Amino acid sequence: MDYYNPSEFKKLVHARRSVRKYTSEKIPDHVVHECLDMALLAPNSSNLQQWEFYRITTPAIKEQIAFACFSQSAAKTASELIVCVARRDTWREHSKQMLAEFKKLPVETPKVALTYYGKLVPFVYTVGWFNVLTPFKWLLNTILGLFKVVPREPISSFGLKVWAAKSVALACENLMLAFRAHGYDTCPMEGFDSKRVKSILGLPCKADIVMIISAGKRDEGGVYGPRMRFPREQFIKTV
Template structure:
Protein backbone atom coordinates (compact mmCIF):
# COMPACT_ATOMS: atom_id res chain seq x y z
CA UNK A 1 0.00 0.00 0.00
CA UNK A 2 1.75 3.21 -1.14
CA UNK A 3 1.87 6.39 0.91
CA UNK A 4 -1.06 8.66 0.30
CA UNK A 5 -0.69 11.25 -2.43
CA UNK A 6 -0.61 14.89 -1.40
CA UNK A 7 -1.84 16.06 -4.79
CA UNK A 8 -4.65 18.55 -4.40
CA UNK A 9 -8.05 17.92 -5.90
CA UNK A 10 -10.56 20.56 -6.89
CA UNK A 11 -13.01 21.10 -4.01
CA UNK A 12 -16.71 20.49 -4.51
CA UNK A 13 -18.74 23.68 -4.13
CA UNK A 14 -22.51 23.90 -3.84
CA UNK A 15 -24.85 26.83 -3.39
CA UNK A 16 -26.64 27.03 -0.02
CA UNK A 17 -28.94 29.97 0.73
CA UNK A 18 -27.53 31.77 -2.29
CA UNK A 19 -23.91 31.41 -1.13
CA UNK A 20 -21.16 29.15 -2.40
CA UNK A 21 -20.24 26.58 0.22
CA UNK A 22 -17.69 23.78 0.36
CA UNK A 23 -19.45 20.42 0.18
CA UNK A 24 -18.08 17.23 1.77
CA UNK A 25 -20.82 14.75 2.60
CA UNK A 26 -20.30 12.31 5.45
CA UNK A 27 -19.26 8.85 4.21
CA UNK A 28 -21.64 5.96 4.69
CA UNK A 29 -21.16 2.23 5.06
CA UNK A 30 -18.38 2.39 7.66
CA UNK A 31 -18.14 -0.91 9.52
CA UNK A 32 -18.87 0.07 13.13
CA UNK A 33 -18.12 -3.36 14.54
CA UNK A 34 -14.68 -3.40 12.91
CA UNK A 35 -13.97 0.01 14.42
CA UNK A 36 -15.06 -1.27 17.83
CA UNK A 37 -12.67 -4.21 17.49
CA UNK A 38 -9.77 -1.93 16.56
CA UNK A 39 -10.34 0.25 19.63
CA UNK A 40 -11.12 -2.58 22.05
CA UNK A 41 -8.23 -4.81 20.93
CA UNK A 42 -5.63 -2.05 21.13
CA UNK A 43 -3.40 -2.89 24.07
CA UNK A 44 -0.06 -1.74 25.41
CA UNK A 45 2.02 -4.64 24.14
CA UNK A 46 5.22 -5.23 26.07
CA UNK A 47 6.73 -7.97 23.91
CA UNK A 48 6.79 -8.35 20.14
CA UNK A 49 7.80 -11.11 17.74
CA UNK A 50 10.65 -10.66 15.26
CA UNK A 51 8.24 -10.16 12.35
CA UNK A 52 9.01 -7.05 10.32
CA UNK A 53 6.38 -4.43 9.53
CA UNK A 54 6.05 -3.98 5.75
CA UNK A 55 7.13 -0.53 4.59
CA UNK A 56 3.74 0.07 2.98
CA UNK A 57 1.99 -0.61 6.30
CA UNK A 58 4.34 1.70 8.17
CA UNK A 59 3.83 4.46 5.62
CA UNK A 60 0.06 4.08 5.77
CA UNK A 61 0.01 4.26 9.57
CA UNK A 62 2.13 7.42 9.52
CA UNK A 63 -0.18 8.91 6.90
CA UNK A 64 -3.15 8.18 9.17
CA UNK A 65 -1.32 9.91 12.04
CA UNK A 66 -0.90 13.01 9.89
CA UNK A 67 -4.68 13.19 9.40
CA UNK A 68 -5.31 13.71 13.12
CA UNK A 69 -7.23 16.78 14.29
CA UNK A 70 -5.00 19.70 15.17
CA UNK A 71 -5.48 23.20 16.47
CA UNK A 72 -5.96 25.72 13.65
CA UNK A 73 -4.69 23.10 11.20
CA UNK A 74 -1.08 23.95 12.15
CA UNK A 75 0.09 20.32 12.51
CA UNK A 76 2.68 20.90 15.27
CA UNK A 77 4.21 17.43 15.13
CA UNK A 78 7.05 15.36 13.71
CA UNK A 79 7.62 11.60 13.65
CA UNK A 80 11.13 10.14 13.68
CA UNK A 81 11.29 6.52 12.54
CA UNK A 82 14.58 5.35 14.04
CA UNK A 83 16.05 2.88 11.56
CA UNK A 84 19.81 3.09 12.11
CA UNK A 85 20.95 0.10 14.19
CA UNK A 86 23.25 2.29 16.24
CA UNK A 87 20.63 4.94 16.93
CA UNK A 88 18.01 2.32 17.65
CA UNK A 89 20.26 0.71 20.27
CA UNK A 90 20.77 4.12 21.89
CA UNK A 91 17.04 4.79 21.82
CA UNK A 92 16.36 1.45 23.51
CA UNK A 93 18.76 2.46 26.29
CA UNK A 94 17.08 5.89 26.50
CA UNK A 95 13.81 4.00 27.02
CA UNK A 96 15.43 2.29 30.03
CA UNK A 97 15.78 -0.91 27.99
CA UNK A 98 12.08 -1.69 28.34
CA UNK A 99 11.14 -5.00 26.75
CA UNK A 100 8.68 -3.19 24.50
CA UNK A 101 11.53 -1.08 23.13
CA UNK A 102 14.01 -3.97 22.83
CA UNK A 103 11.64 -6.25 20.89
CA UNK A 104 9.78 -3.68 18.73
CA UNK A 105 10.17 -3.99 14.97
CA UNK A 106 9.93 -0.20 14.70
CA UNK A 107 10.57 2.64 17.14
CA UNK A 108 8.94 5.96 16.36
CA UNK A 109 9.64 9.11 18.36
CA UNK A 110 6.66 11.45 18.34
CA UNK A 111 7.69 15.07 18.74
CA UNK A 112 5.71 18.28 19.28
CA UNK A 113 7.12 21.50 17.83
CA UNK A 114 6.37 25.11 18.72
CA UNK A 115 8.80 26.83 16.36
CA UNK A 116 6.85 26.43 13.11
CA UNK A 117 3.71 28.36 14.06
CA UNK A 118 4.68 31.43 12.02
CA UNK A 119 5.88 29.36 9.05
CA UNK A 120 2.83 27.10 8.98
CA UNK A 121 0.42 30.03 9.37
CA UNK A 122 1.83 31.49 6.17
CA UNK A 123 1.86 28.05 4.55
CA UNK A 124 -1.83 27.61 5.39
CA UNK A 125 -2.67 30.82 3.54
CA UNK A 126 -0.50 29.86 0.55
CA UNK A 127 -2.07 26.41 0.32
CA UNK A 128 -5.67 27.27 1.18
CA UNK A 129 -7.72 24.61 -0.66
CA UNK A 130 -10.46 26.91 -1.92
CA UNK A 131 -10.09 29.38 -4.81
CA UNK A 132 -10.30 32.39 -2.48
CA UNK A 133 -9.14 32.85 1.09
CA UNK A 134 -11.94 34.56 3.08
CA UNK A 135 -10.84 37.82 4.65
CA UNK A 136 -11.68 36.52 8.11
CA UNK A 137 -9.44 33.49 7.52
CA UNK A 138 -6.63 35.71 6.22
CA UNK A 139 -6.83 37.89 9.29
CA UNK A 140 -6.95 34.89 11.60
CA UNK A 141 -3.76 33.30 10.25
CA UNK A 142 -2.00 36.67 10.08
CA UNK A 143 -2.68 37.15 13.80
CA UNK A 144 -1.78 33.61 14.93
CA UNK A 145 1.98 34.30 15.20
CA UNK A 146 1.22 37.16 17.60
CA UNK A 147 -1.39 35.20 19.53
CA UNK A 148 1.02 32.32 20.20
CA UNK A 149 4.18 34.36 20.83
CA UNK A 150 5.03 34.53 24.57
CA UNK A 151 7.83 37.06 24.12
CA UNK A 152 11.10 37.23 26.10
CA UNK A 153 10.58 35.83 29.61
CA UNK A 154 6.84 35.58 28.82
CA UNK A 155 6.62 39.39 28.75
CA UNK A 156 4.21 39.50 25.80
CA UNK A 157 2.22 36.67 27.36
CA UNK A 158 1.57 38.70 30.51
CA UNK A 159 0.34 41.69 28.50
CA UNK A 160 -2.00 39.49 26.45
CA UNK A 161 -3.28 37.72 29.54
CA UNK A 162 -4.13 41.03 31.22
CA UNK A 163 -5.85 42.36 28.09
CA UNK A 164 -7.93 39.23 27.53
CA UNK A 165 -8.84 39.08 31.21
CA UNK A 166 -10.32 42.56 30.95
CA UNK A 167 -12.14 41.66 27.75
CA UNK A 168 -13.43 38.50 29.38
CA UNK A 169 -15.38 40.57 31.87
CA UNK A 170 -17.85 41.53 29.13
CA UNK A 171 -17.58 38.69 26.58
CA UNK A 172 -16.23 35.21 26.00
CA UNK A 173 -12.58 35.39 24.95
CA UNK A 174 -9.78 32.86 24.34
CA UNK A 175 -7.79 32.37 27.55
CA UNK A 176 -4.49 31.36 26.03
CA UNK A 177 -2.16 29.89 25.19
CA UNK A 178 -0.11 32.80 26.47
CA UNK A 179 3.10 31.59 28.13
CA UNK A 180 5.84 29.37 26.71
CA UNK A 181 4.61 26.42 28.79
CA UNK A 182 1.02 26.95 27.61
CA UNK A 183 2.13 26.97 23.97
CA UNK A 184 4.06 23.75 24.61
CA UNK A 185 0.93 22.20 26.07
CA UNK A 186 -1.03 23.36 23.02
CA UNK A 187 1.42 21.55 20.71
CA UNK A 188 1.53 18.45 22.91
CA UNK A 189 -2.25 18.06 22.84
CA UNK A 190 -2.41 17.97 19.05
CA UNK A 191 0.59 15.63 18.86
CA UNK A 192 -1.04 13.23 21.31
CA UNK A 193 -4.08 13.06 19.02
CA UNK A 194 -1.79 12.11 16.14
CA UNK A 195 -0.20 9.41 18.30
CA UNK A 196 -3.63 7.89 18.92
CA UNK A 197 -4.30 7.80 15.18
CA UNK A 198 -0.94 6.11 14.70
CA UNK A 199 -1.49 3.27 17.16
CA UNK A 200 -5.06 2.61 16.00
CA UNK A 201 -3.85 2.43 12.40
CA UNK A 202 -1.25 -0.18 13.38
CA UNK A 203 -3.96 -2.19 15.15
CA UNK A 204 -6.20 -2.03 12.07
CA UNK A 205 -3.29 -3.46 10.04
CA UNK A 206 -2.92 -6.34 12.50
CA UNK A 207 0.10 -4.96 14.36
CA UNK A 208 0.38 -3.64 17.89
CA UNK A 209 2.09 -0.86 19.79
CA UNK A 210 3.34 0.35 23.13
CA UNK A 211 3.17 4.10 23.78
CA UNK A 212 6.17 4.73 26.03
CA UNK A 213 6.44 7.89 28.09
CA UNK A 214 9.18 6.36 30.22
CA UNK A 215 12.33 7.59 28.49
CA UNK A 216 15.31 9.83 29.14
CA UNK A 217 14.32 13.03 27.34
CA UNK A 218 17.84 14.47 27.39
CA UNK A 219 19.24 11.39 25.63
CA UNK A 220 16.39 11.32 23.11
CA UNK A 221 16.94 15.00 22.32
CA UNK A 222 20.65 14.41 21.79
CA UNK A 223 20.05 11.32 19.66
CA UNK A 224 17.72 13.17 17.29
CA UNK A 225 19.49 16.52 17.55
CA UNK A 226 16.27 18.24 18.60
CA UNK A 227 16.12 21.98 19.19
CA UNK A 228 14.70 23.67 22.27
CA UNK A 229 11.32 24.09 20.56
CA UNK A 230 10.98 20.35 19.87
CA UNK A 231 9.51 18.18 22.65
CA UNK A 232 9.55 14.37 22.57
CA UNK A 233 6.03 13.39 23.64
CA UNK A 234 6.33 9.62 23.49
CA UNK A 235 8.18 6.76 21.87
CA UNK A 236 5.92 4.29 20.08
CA UNK A 237 7.19 0.75 19.76
CA UNK A 238 5.38 -1.22 17.04
CA UNK A 239 5.39 -4.81 15.86
CA UNK A 240 3.53 -8.10 15.87
CA UNK A 241 2.18 -9.01 19.31
CA UNK A 242 3.91 -11.98 20.92
CA UNK A 243 1.69 -14.67 22.43
CA UNK A 244 2.71 -13.42 25.87
CA UNK A 245 3.00 -9.79 24.80
CA UNK A 246 0.17 -8.50 26.98
CA UNK A 247 1.08 -8.99 30.62
CA UNK A 248 -2.32 -8.64 32.32
CA UNK A 249 -5.99 -7.87 31.64
CA UNK A 250 -6.92 -4.27 30.95
CA UNK A 251 -8.13 -2.29 33.96
CA UNK A 252 -10.71 0.45 33.53
CA UNK A 253 -12.54 2.12 36.42
CA UNK A 254 -16.28 2.74 36.64
CA UNK A 255 -17.73 4.84 33.83
CA UNK A 256 -19.45 7.08 36.39
CA UNK A 257 -16.06 8.43 37.48
CA UNK A 258 -15.43 9.96 34.08
CA UNK A 259 -18.67 10.61 32.19
CA UNK A 260 -21.03 13.32 33.44
CA UNK A 261 -24.17 14.91 32.08
CA UNK A 262 -24.60 18.51 33.22
Protein backbone atom coordinates in the same frame (compact mmCIF):
# COMPACT_ATOMS: atom_id res chain seq x y z
CA MET B 1 -18.33 3.19 -0.07
CA ASP B 2 -19.83 2.84 3.39
CA TYR B 3 -17.52 4.44 5.95
CA TYR B 4 -19.91 3.92 8.82
CA ASN B 5 -19.24 0.66 10.59
CA PRO B 6 -19.33 1.21 14.35
CA SER B 7 -19.08 -2.49 15.16
CA GLU B 8 -15.79 -2.81 13.28
CA PHE B 9 -14.43 0.34 14.90
CA LYS B 10 -15.41 -1.01 18.31
CA LYS B 11 -13.52 -4.23 17.56
CA LEU B 12 -10.46 -2.20 16.55
CA VAL B 13 -10.50 -0.08 19.71
CA HIS B 14 -10.93 -3.15 21.93
CA ALA B 15 -8.13 -4.96 20.07
CA ARG B 16 -5.60 -2.19 20.72
CA ARG B 17 -3.52 -3.03 23.77
CA SER B 18 -0.20 -1.76 25.06
CA VAL B 19 2.18 -4.57 24.14
CA ARG B 20 5.44 -4.94 26.07
CA LYS B 21 7.09 -7.69 24.06
CA TYR B 22 7.24 -8.35 20.32
CA THR B 23 8.34 -11.18 18.06
CA SER B 24 11.21 -10.79 15.60
CA GLU B 25 8.77 -10.26 12.69
CA LYS B 26 9.39 -7.01 10.84
CA ILE B 27 6.64 -4.63 9.79
CA PRO B 28 6.74 -4.00 6.01
CA ASP B 29 7.86 -0.51 5.04
CA HIS B 30 4.67 0.25 3.14
CA VAL B 31 2.60 -0.54 6.23
CA VAL B 32 4.67 1.79 8.42
CA HIS B 33 4.39 4.59 5.86
CA GLU B 34 0.63 4.12 5.56
CA CYS B 35 0.22 4.23 9.33
CA LEU B 36 2.29 7.41 9.54
CA ASP B 37 0.12 8.92 6.81
CA MET B 38 -2.93 8.14 8.93
CA ALA B 39 -1.29 9.94 11.85
CA LEU B 40 -0.90 13.05 9.70
CA LEU B 41 -4.66 13.07 9.06
CA ALA B 42 -5.44 13.62 12.74
CA PRO B 43 -7.26 16.80 13.77
CA ASN B 44 -4.93 19.51 15.03
CA SER B 45 -5.14 23.05 16.32
CA SER B 46 -5.81 25.54 13.49
CA ASN B 47 -4.31 23.04 11.04
CA LEU B 48 -0.87 24.28 12.05
CA GLN B 49 0.33 20.67 12.19
CA GLN B 50 2.79 21.18 15.02
CA TRP B 51 4.12 17.63 14.96
CA GLU B 52 7.11 15.61 13.77
CA PHE B 53 7.51 11.83 13.74
CA TYR B 54 11.00 10.32 13.78
CA ARG B 55 11.02 6.74 12.53
CA ILE B 56 14.21 5.18 13.86
CA THR B 57 15.70 2.88 11.23
CA THR B 58 19.46 3.12 11.89
CA PRO B 59 20.37 0.15 14.13
CA ALA B 60 22.88 2.09 16.23
CA ILE B 61 20.44 4.93 16.87
CA LYS B 62 17.64 2.47 17.57
CA GLU B 63 19.83 0.83 20.19
CA GLN B 64 20.53 4.22 21.78
CA ILE B 65 16.85 5.14 21.83
CA ALA B 66 15.94 1.79 23.39
CA PHE B 67 18.59 2.36 26.05
CA ALA B 68 17.16 5.85 26.70
CA CYS B 69 13.80 4.12 27.21
CA PHE B 70 15.42 2.36 30.18
CA SER B 71 15.97 -0.74 28.03
CA GLN B 72 12.37 -1.80 28.58
CA SER B 73 11.34 -4.78 26.50
CA ALA B 74 8.69 -2.76 24.66
CA ALA B 75 11.55 -0.75 23.17
CA LYS B 76 14.25 -3.43 22.85
CA THR B 77 12.11 -6.00 21.05
CA ALA B 78 10.16 -3.60 18.80
CA SER B 79 10.30 -3.79 15.04
CA GLU B 80 9.69 -0.03 14.92
CA LEU B 81 10.43 2.89 17.22
CA ILE B 82 8.75 6.20 16.41
CA VAL B 83 9.56 9.32 18.41
CA CYS B 84 6.54 11.63 18.44
CA VAL B 85 7.53 15.26 18.80
CA ALA B 86 5.54 18.44 19.43
CA ARG B 87 7.00 21.61 17.92
CA ARG B 88 5.95 24.81 19.68
CA ASP B 89 8.19 26.88 17.41
CA THR B 90 6.81 26.09 13.94
CA TRP B 91 3.46 27.89 14.16
CA ARG B 92 4.75 31.06 12.48
CA GLU B 93 6.26 29.17 9.55
CA HIS B 94 3.19 26.99 9.18
CA SER B 95 0.75 29.90 9.31
CA LYS B 96 2.64 31.47 6.39
CA GLN B 97 2.54 28.10 4.65
CA MET B 98 -1.24 28.01 5.08
CA LEU B 99 -1.54 31.44 3.45
CA ALA B 100 0.60 30.22 0.54
CA GLU B 101 -1.59 27.11 0.17
CA PHE B 102 -4.71 29.26 0.04
CA LYS B 103 -3.37 30.98 -3.07
CA LYS B 104 -3.19 27.61 -4.86
CA LEU B 105 -6.86 26.81 -4.30
CA PRO B 106 -9.27 27.03 -7.25
CA VAL B 107 -11.73 29.01 -5.10
CA GLU B 108 -11.36 32.31 -3.29
CA THR B 109 -10.38 31.94 0.36
CA PRO B 110 -12.74 33.70 2.81
CA LYS B 111 -11.29 36.90 4.20
CA VAL B 112 -11.81 35.66 7.75
CA ALA B 113 -9.38 32.78 7.10
CA LEU B 114 -6.75 35.13 5.67
CA THR B 115 -7.13 37.42 8.67
CA TYR B 116 -6.92 34.49 11.05
CA TYR B 117 -3.59 33.18 9.76
CA GLY B 118 -2.17 36.58 8.88
CA LYS B 119 -3.02 38.51 12.03
CA LEU B 120 -4.75 36.51 14.76
CA VAL B 121 -2.35 33.54 14.83
CA PRO B 122 0.73 35.76 15.37
CA PHE B 123 -1.08 37.61 18.16
CA VAL B 124 -2.32 34.49 19.94
CA TYR B 125 0.89 32.44 19.82
CA THR B 126 3.58 35.07 20.32
CA VAL B 127 4.88 35.02 23.90
CA GLY B 128 8.20 36.86 23.43
CA TRP B 129 11.68 36.06 24.66
CA PHE B 130 11.59 34.45 28.11
CA ASN B 131 7.78 34.89 28.15
CA VAL B 132 8.13 38.66 28.39
CA LEU B 133 4.66 39.15 26.92
CA THR B 134 2.95 36.65 29.22
CA PRO B 135 1.97 39.04 32.06
CA PHE B 136 0.60 41.59 29.57
CA LYS B 137 -1.43 38.95 27.72
CA TRP B 138 -2.73 37.61 31.04
CA LEU B 139 -3.79 41.11 32.12
CA LEU B 140 -5.44 41.82 28.76
CA ASN B 141 -7.31 38.49 28.82
CA THR B 142 -8.41 39.04 32.41
CA ILE B 143 -9.83 42.50 31.71
CA LEU B 144 -11.47 41.59 28.41
CA GLY B 145 -12.76 38.38 29.95
CA LEU B 146 -14.96 40.40 32.28
CA PHE B 147 -17.02 41.55 29.31
CA LYS B 148 -16.60 38.92 26.57
CA VAL B 149 -15.46 35.42 25.75
CA VAL B 150 -11.69 35.42 25.16
CA PRO B 151 -9.06 32.73 24.41
CA ARG B 152 -7.20 32.25 27.70
CA GLU B 153 -4.47 29.95 26.43
CA PRO B 154 -1.73 29.74 25.39
CA ILE B 155 -0.04 32.82 26.87
CA SER B 156 3.33 31.31 27.81
CA SER B 157 5.91 28.86 26.51
CA PHE B 158 4.43 26.25 28.85
CA GLY B 159 1.01 26.92 27.36
CA LEU B 160 2.44 26.47 23.87
CA LYS B 161 3.95 23.17 24.97
CA VAL B 162 0.56 21.91 26.15
CA TRP B 163 -1.12 23.30 23.01
CA ALA B 164 1.23 21.45 20.68
CA ALA B 165 1.22 18.23 22.71
CA LYS B 166 -2.57 17.93 22.49
CA SER B 167 -2.49 17.76 18.70
CA VAL B 168 0.40 15.30 18.69
CA ALA B 169 -1.46 13.04 21.12
CA LEU B 170 -4.43 12.94 18.72
CA ALA B 171 -2.09 11.89 15.91
CA CYS B 172 -0.53 9.22 18.12
CA GLU B 173 -3.91 7.58 18.64
CA ASN B 174 -4.44 7.53 14.87
CA LEU B 175 -1.03 5.94 14.47
CA MET B 176 -1.64 3.19 17.03
CA LEU B 177 -5.08 2.32 15.69
CA ALA B 178 -3.67 2.21 12.15
CA PHE B 179 -1.01 -0.31 13.20
CA ARG B 180 -3.68 -2.41 14.94
CA ALA B 181 -5.83 -2.33 11.80
CA HIS B 182 -2.88 -3.86 9.92
CA GLY B 183 -2.54 -6.61 12.53
CA TYR B 184 0.38 -5.09 14.47
CA ASP B 185 0.59 -3.81 18.00
CA THR B 186 2.01 -0.76 19.73
CA CYS B 187 3.07 0.59 23.09
CA PRO B 188 3.02 4.35 23.82
CA MET B 189 5.98 4.90 26.12
CA GLU B 190 6.44 7.81 28.51
CA GLY B 191 9.30 6.13 30.31
CA PHE B 192 12.37 7.64 28.65
CA ASP B 193 15.17 10.13 29.24
CA SER B 194 13.85 13.04 27.17
CA LYS B 195 17.08 15.04 27.31
CA ARG B 196 19.09 12.06 26.08
CA VAL B 197 16.63 11.32 23.26
CA LYS B 198 16.62 14.95 22.14
CA SER B 199 20.41 14.88 22.07
CA ILE B 200 20.47 11.66 20.02
CA LEU B 201 18.10 13.15 17.43
CA GLY B 202 19.56 16.64 17.53
CA LEU B 203 16.24 18.24 18.44
CA PRO B 204 16.05 21.95 19.34
CA CYS B 205 15.01 23.11 22.79
CA LYS B 206 11.49 24.01 21.65
CA ALA B 207 10.82 20.47 20.41
CA ASP B 208 9.09 18.39 23.06
CA ILE B 209 8.85 14.60 22.99
CA VAL B 210 5.25 13.65 23.71
CA MET B 211 5.79 9.90 23.62
CA ILE B 212 7.80 7.18 21.92
CA ILE B 213 5.68 4.55 20.21
CA SER B 214 7.04 1.06 19.69
CA ALA B 215 5.39 -1.26 17.19
CA GLY B 216 5.64 -4.87 16.11
CA LYS B 217 3.95 -8.26 16.11
CA ARG B 218 2.68 -9.22 19.55
CA ASP B 219 4.65 -12.00 21.26
CA GLU B 220 3.27 -14.47 23.75
CA GLY B 221 3.09 -12.72 27.09
CA GLY B 222 3.36 -9.33 25.43
CA VAL B 223 0.17 -8.18 27.12
CA TYR B 224 0.68 -8.27 30.87
CA GLY B 225 -2.94 -8.80 31.87
CA PRO B 226 -6.59 -8.02 31.17
CA ARG B 227 -7.54 -4.42 30.43
CA MET B 228 -8.54 -2.64 33.63
CA ARG B 229 -10.78 0.42 33.62
CA PHE B 230 -12.53 2.11 36.54
CA PRO B 231 -16.35 2.51 36.46
CA ARG B 232 -17.47 4.79 33.61
CA GLU B 233 -19.62 6.79 36.06
CA GLN B 234 -16.40 7.95 37.68
CA PHE B 235 -15.41 9.84 34.53
CA ILE B 236 -18.48 10.50 32.38
CA LYS B 237 -20.65 13.31 33.71
CA THR B 238 -23.97 14.65 32.45
CA VAL B 239 -24.72 18.30 33.26
